[in-house]
Structure formats: structure tokens, C-alpha cells
Amino acid sequence: MSSIVNRQSHSQAALKKLLEEQLRQLLGRIPWLSGVQVEANPVAFDRAFDLMAHFQVPRGPRIELWVECKLDPRPSQFPYVALAREFEARAVKRVRVPVFAAPYMSPRMAEICESHGWNWFDLAGNCRITVPDLFHLEQGGKPSVWQRPRPVANLGTPEAGRVVRALLLPEHGGMRWTQREMAGHFGELPERNPGQPALPEPSLGLVNKVVRYLREEAFIEELPDGGFRLRDPLKLLFAWRDAYRLDRHERRGYFTLSQGKKLQEALARLGLQTGGFAVYAAFSAADFQAPHVRQAKTWLYVREAEVAKFERVVEAKPVESGESLVVLIPDDDGVFYLSDGGEMGEHRMACTNAVQTYVDLWHCGGRGHEAAEALMEQRLKPEWKRRGLKV
Numbered sequence: 001m002s003s004i005v006n007r008q009s010h011s012q013a014a015l016k017k018l019l020e021e022q023l024r025q026l027l028g029r030i031p032w033l034s035g036v037q038v039e040a041n042p043v044a045f046d047r048a049f050d051l052m053a054h055f056q057v058p059r060g061p062r063i064e065l066w067v068e069c070k071l072d073p074r075p076s077q078f079p080y081v082a083l084a085r086e087f088e089a090r091a092v093k094r095v096r097v098p099v100f101a102a103p104y105m106s107p108r109m110a111e112i113c114e115s116h117g118w119n120w121f122d123l124a125g126n127c128r129i130t131v132p133d134l135f136h137l138e139q140g141g142k143p144s145v146w147q148r149p150r151p152v153a154n155l156g157t158p159e160a161g162r163v164v165r166a167l168l169l170p171e172h173g174g175m176r177w178t179q180r181e182m183a184g185h186f187g188e189l190p191e192r193n194p195g196q197p198a199l200p201e202p203s204l205g206l207v208n209k210v211v212r213y214l215r216e217e218a219f220i221e222e223l224p225d226g227g228f229r230l231r232d233p234l235k236l237l238f239a240w241r242d243a244y245r246l247d248r249h250e251r252r253g254y255f256t257l258s259q260g261k262k263l264q265e266a267l268a269r270l271g272l273q274t275g276g277f278a279v280y281a282a283f284s285a286a287d288f289q290a291p292h293v294r295q296a297k298t299w300l301y302v303r304e305a306e307v308a309k310f311e312r313v314v315e316a317k318p319v320e321s322g323e324s325l326v327v328l329i330p331d332d333d334g335v336f337y338l339s340d341g342g343e344m345g346e347h348r349m350a351c352t353n354a355v356q357t358y359v360d361l362w363h364c365g366g367r368g369h370e371a372a373e374a375l376m377e378q379r380l381k382p383e384w385k386r387r388g389l390k391v
Contacts, residue, residue, distance in 0.1 A: 173387030253323030
């Protein structure tokens with residue numbers, strides 16, 4: 001199948017024929033189902049579809065699967081969002097089911113289909129097709145037989161991470177952006193937020209690539225005046241979380257005799273002396289933002305150039321075991337973006353912002369997932385909802 005499908009000479013009509021054959025095979029797995037007929041180019045409600053599979057259930061209604069085929073679908077171009085409800089409303093003595101088909105279905109595309117009441121399948125045989133009160137056909141995990149073009153952006157890169165952080169920060173919920181404003185946003189941070197460290201600006205070309213990808217995946221939406229804003233914060237956070245690599249940052253273990261208030265005061269001095277390039281991270285940041293999991297160790301991000309200052313101010317020594325401090329040396333200063341000073345302000349060192357804390361917790365191991373979920377429910381979701389975003 002893979003060698004057949006990936007021939008460059010395939011036309012849209014040929015791919016539609018392959019999808020038609022795949023649909024026949026999927027329905028053929030149901031042993032009691034017979035008499036299935038497939039028509040090409042049917043019309044429903046003045047709309048042309050690519051395929052319709054129909055059959056009659058004994059002593060039951062006529063079943064119709066109306067299939068829309070696309071070569072390389074993008075979530076932002078999902079067709080006929082309201083059509084599933086229209087099918088149901090107009091069905092008389094029959095059951096009409098909308099189905100979306102493509103050579104390759106990304107997890108995001110499948111998610112969009114399901115959220116709008118559409119069934120789906122691809123050429124590998126991955127599918128989710130439900131006929132109410134009759135059958136449910138679902139299969140996933142089969143490797144793709146279609147070589148989809150590589151995405152224009154990789155959310156796992158440090159540069160893309162800067163754009164994603166700016167969009168996801170709850171304080172920016174509903175905010176209108178332009179690509180030029182996004183590119184210049186990071187250079188203006190010290191002016192807008194005294195005490196915040198300056199961060200390198202991503203190039204306008206990089207911002208364009210990331211924004212185009214996020215638009216195609218329906219994570220952001222276009223505005224009538226030409227700007228854009230965040231549309232689906234939860235799913236974008238999950239996508240960034242899955243692309244994010246905590247192991248890019250060097251991890252070092254330290255031990256100090258300082259504890260409790262004495263340690264907090266030393267770290268507060270460190271934060272001031274480093275200009276914001278030392279912050280609480282992971283479990284320790286979550287202790288201030290959404291306390292849930294007790295952690296005996298103190299987690300920090302410290303810029304490489306500030307490590308000697310950290311060792312002196314905190315009186316910390318590197319150790320191979322028995323660490324009381326976990327220090328992450330970031331490979332990118334984006335982790336310090338709009339760090340959270342919280343209610344204590346200058347009386348303690350700042351924390352990573354809640355979005356950064358969430359992704360770090362998710363990859364920390366131990367009870368990191370549990371702490372991340374608590375942060376999501378206690379901090380991120382309420383903030384997004386308060387700013388009118390759907391989560």
C-alpha cells in the first residue's frame with residue numbers, strides 16, 4: 001500500500017479511489033454487514049461530496065455514510081463544521097453520518113473531526129466511525145502509508161517556544177497580535193516589565209513560520225483587521241508540551257546547609273543580583289503557584305554565566321548524590337520569560353511563569369504529572385476562562 005500511495009503521479013481522483021477501497025475494507029470487517037454500495041460524487045443539501053456508502057439494516061433504517069475526501073487537510077480548513085447537526089436534523093427514516101477521509105490523519109485533525117461530530121479514516125486503516133445504535137469501528141496506531149509534507153515549524157525549537165510562551169501566558173489571553181508585534185515583543189520586555197531580563201528577539205521570518213503553522217493547526221485564529229489571537233490554549237499547550245525537551249537543559253546537583261527562611265532569603269538576593277536570570281523552577285515554582293506535591297529538593301533555573309554567583313550567594317557545593325538543590329542550566333533564556341514574582345515580590349526569588357512550570361513538571365518524572373495537572377486546574381484554566389478563552 002505504501003509504495004502505491006506515495007507515487008508522485010497520483011491524482012486527486014486516484015487517491016479518492018484508494019480511499020473508497022479503504023472504506024469498503026473497513027466496513028467489510030463487520031461480519032453481519034452486507035449489501036454495502038458506494039457511490040461517487042453524490043449531492044446532499046446542495047453540497048457535493050466525494051463518496052456515499054449506504055446499506056439497509058433489516059427491520060431498521062437506511063444507513064448513509066457521506067464522505068468528504070481531502071489530499072492534505074489542515075484543521076483550520078475543516079469543512080462544513082455545522083453539517084453534522086444538519087445531517088441529523090434532515091434525516092427522515094434514515095441515519096446519515098458525515099465522514100472525513102484523507103491519506104493521512106494527524107492526531108490534531110482527528111481531534112478536530114471528533115469535536116465537530118465527524119467520523120474519519122485514513123489510508124493506513126486508522127479510523128473512528130460510529131453509526132448510532134448499530135456499530136462503532138475504531139483503530140489507531142497504524143503507521144502512515146502517506147508521506148505528508150513536513151510541517152513548516154517545529155514547536156520543539158527554542159525560537160518557536162518563545163512565540164508559544166507569549167501566546168499561552170494567561171495574562172495574554174484574548175490579546176491581539178501581529179507578526180511584527182510578536183517579533184518585537186521580547187526586546188521590549190525590560191521597558192514594559194522593569195526587572196525582567198531581556199531576551200533575544202526571534203526573527204520575523206521565524207515568527208511567520210510558527211504563526212502559519214499554528215493557524216493551519218487551528219491553534220490561533222485570524223482577526224478581521226489582519227491580526228491574530230489564541231484560539232485553543234489547552235491543545236496548543238499539549239502540543240508544545242509533547243514537543244518540549246527538558247533534557248536539553250543541563251541538570252546539576254548541589255548541596256547547601258541553608259534551609260527554610262535562610263535559603264529563601266539567599267535565593268531572593270541571588271534573583272536580584274542576577275537580574276532575573278535565576279528563578280524557581282518545576283516543583284519549587286509550583287509550590288508558590290499551585291501547591292499540591294511536597295518536594296524536599298529546591299528546583300532552580302540558573303543561567304550558565306550566573307552559576308558561580310549562585311554557588312557563592314547560596315553557599316552551595318556540587319555533589320554527585322544527596323543533592324538538596326536541583327539546578328537546571330537552560331540552553332535557551334526563554335525559560336526566564338515573564339517570570340512570576342507572585343505576591344511576595346522582592347521578598348523572594350521569582351518563579352518561572354505558570355506555562356513554563358507546567359511543561360517542566362510534566363517532564364520531571366516522579367509526581368510531576370500530578371503536580372502539572374494541579375497547576376492546570378488551579379491556575380491555568382481559571383485564568384484562561386476569566387479572559388474569555390474556551391478550555
